[in-house]
Amino acid sequence: MNNRAIHETTNSVRSEVAGMTLDAAVGFVFIALSVASLYLLVAIGLSIVFGSLKYVNMAHGVLYLGGAYIGLLIASREQFGGLLSDYGTIGLGWGFVPALILTPIVIFVVGVAMERFLAKPFYDRDLLDQLLVTFGVLIAAQELVAIVFGRTGTIYPRPEWLAGAISLPVIGTPPGMSAASTIRVLVVTLTLVLIGVIFAFFKYTDYGLAVRAGTEDSEMAEMLGIRVGRPFLLIFAIGAAYAGLAGVLGGSLFNVTNSIGMEIIIPSLVIVIMGGVGSLRGTVVGSLLAGLVFAVATVVEPSMTNASIYLLAIVVLTIRPSGIFPSAKIGQ
Amino acid sequence: MSTDNAQPDVEDESSLISVDAWDRIKHTERFVFLISVAFVLTFSYLFSRAPVISDVTQGYHGLTVTILIWSIFALGFNLLLGQTGLLSFGHAMFFGTASYATALFSIHVFNEPLTIVIVGMLSAIALGAVAAVILLRLHTVYFAIVALAIGQFLYFLASNPLEGITQGINGLEVDRTPLLGVVDLDHEYGGILGALVVDNLYLFVGVFFVAVVMFITRIRKSPYGLIFKAIRENETRASFVGLDVWRYKFAAFLLSAGIAGIAGALLAVNTQFAGVERLYWSISGDVVVMAVLGGLGTLAGPVIGTFVWFYFKGIVNGFPTLGDYWLLMLAVSFTAVVWAYPEGIWGMITDLTAALREPKTLAAKVKSRVTGGSSTEGSNGGDR
Numbered sequence: 070m071n072n073r074a075i076h077e078t079t080n081s082v083r084s085e086v087a088g089m090t091l092d093a094a095v096g097f098v099f100i101a102l103s104v105a106s107l108y109l110l111v112a113i114g115l116s117i118v119f120g121s122l123k124y125v126n127m128a129h130g131v132l133y134l135g136g137a138y139i140g141l142l143i144a145s146r147e148q149f150g151g152l153l154s155d156y157g158t159i160g161l162g163w164g165f166v167p168a169l170i171l172t173p174i175v176i177f178v179v180g181v182a183m184e185r186f187l188a189k190p191f192y193d194r195d196l197l198d199q200l201l202v203t204f205g206v207l208i209a210a211q212e213l214v215a216i217v218f219g220r221t222g223t224i225y226p227r228p229e230w231l232a233g234a235i236s237l238p239v240i241g242t243p244p245g246m247s248a249a250s251t252i253r254v255l256v257v258t259l260t261l262v263l264i265g266v267i268f269a270f271f272k273y274t275d276y277g278l279a280v281r282a283g284t285e286d287s288e289m290a291e292m293l294g295i296r297v298g299r300p301f302l303l304i305f306a307i308g309a310a311y312a313g314l315a316g317v318l319g320g321s322l323f324n325v326t327n328s329i330g331m332e333i334i335i336p337s338l339v340i341v342i343m344g345g346v347g348s349l350r351g352t353v354v355g356s357l358l359a360g361l362v363f364a365v366a367t368v369v370e371p372s373m374t375n376a377s378i379y380l381l382a383i384v385v386l387t388i389r390p391s392g393i394f395p396s397a398k399i400g401q
Numbered sequence: 402m403s404t405d406n407a408q409p410d411v412e413d414e415s416s417l418i419s420v421d422a423w424d425r426i427k428h429t430e431r432f433v434f435l436i437s438v439a440f441v442l443t444f445s446y447l448f449s450r451a452p453v454i455s456d457v458t459q460g461y462h463g464l465t466v467t468i469l470i471w472s473i474f475a476l477g478f479n480l481l482l483g484q485t486g487l488l489s490f491g492h493a494m495f496f497g498t499a500s501y502a503t504a505l506f507s508i509h510v511f512n513e514p515l516t517i518v519i520v521g522m523l524s525a526i527a528l529g530a531v532a533a534v535i536l537l538r539l540h541t542v543y544f545a546i547v548a549l550a551i552g553q554f555l556y557f558l559a560s561n562p563l564e565g566i567t568q569g570i571n572g573l574e575v576d577r578t579p580l581l582g583v584v585d586l587d588h589e590y591g592g593i594l595g596a597l598v599v600d601n602l603y604l605f606v607g608v609f610f611v612a613v614v615m616f617i618t619r620i621r622k623s624p625y626g627l628i629f630k631a632i633r634e635n636e637t638r639a640s641f642v643g644l645d646v647w648r649y650k651f652a653a654f655l656l657s658a659g660i661a662g663i664a665g666a667l668l669a670v671n672t673q674f675a676g677v678e679r680l681y682w683s684i685s686g687d688v689v690v691m692a693v694l695g696g697l698g699t700l701a702g703p704v705i706g707t708f709v710w711f712y713f714k715g716i717v718n719g720f721p722t723l724g725d726y727w728l729l730m731l732a733v734s735f736t737a738v739v740w741a742y743p744e745g746i747w748g749m750i751t752d753l754t755a756a757l758r759e760p761k762t763l764a765a766k767v768k769s770r771v772t773g774g775s776s777t778e779g780s781n782g783g784d785r
Contacts, residue, residue: 125542190740196541197488198739201693205736208686212729335682339550342543372561379554383535386547390538 096250097364103253103322105360106260110315112337112344112352113267114308120347121284122301124188125196127203129337130330131210132183132309136176136316137325138214144168144317145226150219165228165321172317173310180309184302207330215327222326227252231321256318263311264353270307271349276300284347339382345392354393358385420758430618433700437614441469441607446597457716462599464715468707469603469610470667475691475703476613477660482689483698484626485653486633490545490685491552494532495525495658497680498555499665504573504675505566512578514586514605518666525662526655533654537647549682556680572676575669580605586670606667613660618700620656629653690735696745705746 115129141147144167146160153159161167187206191199231252271277276299282290283297290297319333340359344351359378366377373380385393426432445465474496481487502524503517511517532551536544559567567573579585586602589595598604620626628649631639640646669675678684687710695706713727738745744752 119542197486197545198743200488200490200542200545201689202736202739204686204689205732205739208690209729209732209736212732216725216729331682335549335553338546342546346543370562372564373557375560376554376557376562379550379557382547382550383554386539386543387535390543 097368099250099253099257100367101360101364102357103256103360104363105356106256107315107319107322107333108337108340108359109264109353109356110260110311110318111333112340112356113264113349114305114311115334115337116341116344116347116349116352117267117304117308118188119341120349121280121304122188122192123196124192125199125203125338126188127200127334127338128183128187128206128210129203129308129312130207130334132176132180132312133316133319133333134210134214134327134330135179136172136313137320137329138218138316139175139313140168140172140317140320141223141225141325143171147223149217149223150221151215152217154219165225165231168317169314173314176313176316177306177310179313180306181302183309184305188305207334211327211330218327220327222324224324225317225321227321231255252318252321256322259314259318263314267307267311268349270304276303280304336378339379343382343385343392345394348392348394351392351394430615430622433618434611434615437611441610442597444469445599445603450596457719461715462603464711466603466606466671467668467715468711469606470664470671471688471691471711472704472707473610473613473667474661474664474688475695475707476617476700477657477664478688479692479697479699479703480617480620480629480660481653481657482692483702484621484633485629485650487650487654488541488545488689489536489548489657490682490689491548491550492657492661492688493680493682493684494548494552494555495528495661496665496668496684496688497559497675497677498528499525499662500669500675500679501559501567501573503666503669504575507575507578508573512576513582514578514580514670517575518609518663518670521666521669522659522662525665526659529655529658532658533651537650537654549685552680552685553682556677556682559680560677567677570677572674575673575675577670577673602671606671609663609667613663614700617660621700625649625652690731694731694735694738694745696747697743699745699747702745702747709746 111129111133114132115126118124118126118129142160143163144160144165146158146162148154148158187203191202271281279290279295279297279300282293282295283301287297315333316329319329323329336359340355341352343358344353344355358381362377362381363374366374389395445462448465449459449462474492477495478489478492481489481492499521503521506512506520507517532548535551536548539547560569577586580601584601586605587600589600590598598607620629628639628644631644632646632649632653636646639649665679668679691706691710692703693706694709695704696702710731713731717727717730718724742748
């Protein structure tokens, strides 16, 4: 019945889209893909850490939150509330591109610290303890941000070249792309590249091989002389950097408040579980489904937009309790 | 002799015999009943009117009603996590649904406080029965996150598509009618009863509090409750000895949902309002923090945790400068408790009383009882 419902909605979208131009359809696809990309950038780190280290990390939302605010500080000068309200406008004001490059580096370092001081002591403990302690850290971090930066939200100043339709240097706006805004195209392209990097990392590098070996049997891998600790640290920090980047991109697509950490981590966790824990392929498919359902809902039934992804997860997990790709090995 | 020792003065170390007798008495159901009645009767007075404690909480009678209601919620949540070992990150769905059911029933069908609270509870149980079909196939983190997903789904469903029924963020009003058609809930007493309980609403909530405490005590002491504990400790082993694990988890889930529903319905009666924010994940997060902070798996723990939470939210929040940091302080202490002291505040208290008895070599004995899951109800009266 649920399949039929989804089928019906896609049908009505199709008929609606057919009435419109190609441009509108492309715009629709890019809305779906950009939402999927954001979820994916956050969920991929969660998925790797959950799958290979057996560590469930709600504090991953801190990295997204931190990314959004650090990016904001790099990109522009803002008047903040909270403790910073007396200091006038704060920030480096270097623009959007430096923020896009520097933020992941900063968050990478934060990720290293998080792995060493928060995650490592909990690797051997109960999953529920991990969930609870990282939940506490996330709430504390959000509250700290609220106290320092104030509770009112803000938005990224969007540079001129990011606003409006995409325009390439030589050919101008490609045919059919006039409804795809530049920021969304940028988000989707960046995500495609970065996901490719992660898959290549697992498949072609020695570190990726070590992570896969450590996931399979970390004791055995260590006995064979592989120090799995460092590859695990690296992969944790790469996931962190992705979440930080997602913070900058999400900040420019949506708004920036102190509660975005929790707002992004709930759907991301749901996507990881829906895709099948430990399966990168599952996380990718889960994000695409979530983005598609989100975009379909905005067209068909706007009031269901926010509820749609949770409905999707409930339906998927009712049919397949272990997720879409239940027994995939890490790196697939 | 034994009745003499039923007084809640655990620090009385006059003789060995009395301590022994005390250990025996404090685990009896009658004692738990007496202590919870005494707690309800004196709590509001001690907190908001007694001149002896501190004047920062003076006049906060309304807060004590809220604390009692949330204590019921935390106790219901604890029945699932503390007793059965299932962490639900979406308990707000029962709380909020019961709130809405209460309000809708009172508006469209029949408005009488006891009836609408029961309707609220039943609606939560019905929702629990549906959610359990999806959730009980999942384990640990999967269970927690999908419970959260269902909760968020209901939140967004209530806030937008069903706005016609729920009135979205404006919420629904619940008119206050006399209990059973005769007893006015707003009636304020004079004299000693007025000093203790102020009004009938407090008594109404207090009766539910005592009933829930007694119900949970009965479950904890019954073989049925022992099976919950067995499932928490090792689900596979429980199924090996021939227990139908799914059935018991289902039962625990429904009981927990029903108790959370009572709390949600009572809050709708108390505030005369039901709004969509009661379905939001932060409600689930709050109750997780309360139960864990106070001490999981015990009876006093969730109540203490709720008290601490609302003390910070209602009282510390109003302090100059320090007030801004109330949630940060709570979140940090929650993290610290999970990290280093999983037994919570109540565990600290029981450990302390055990340490006080050290010279009498009772420490080991008490410790084994505490870790066995049964709490010492002893210093209940003295702590607040």
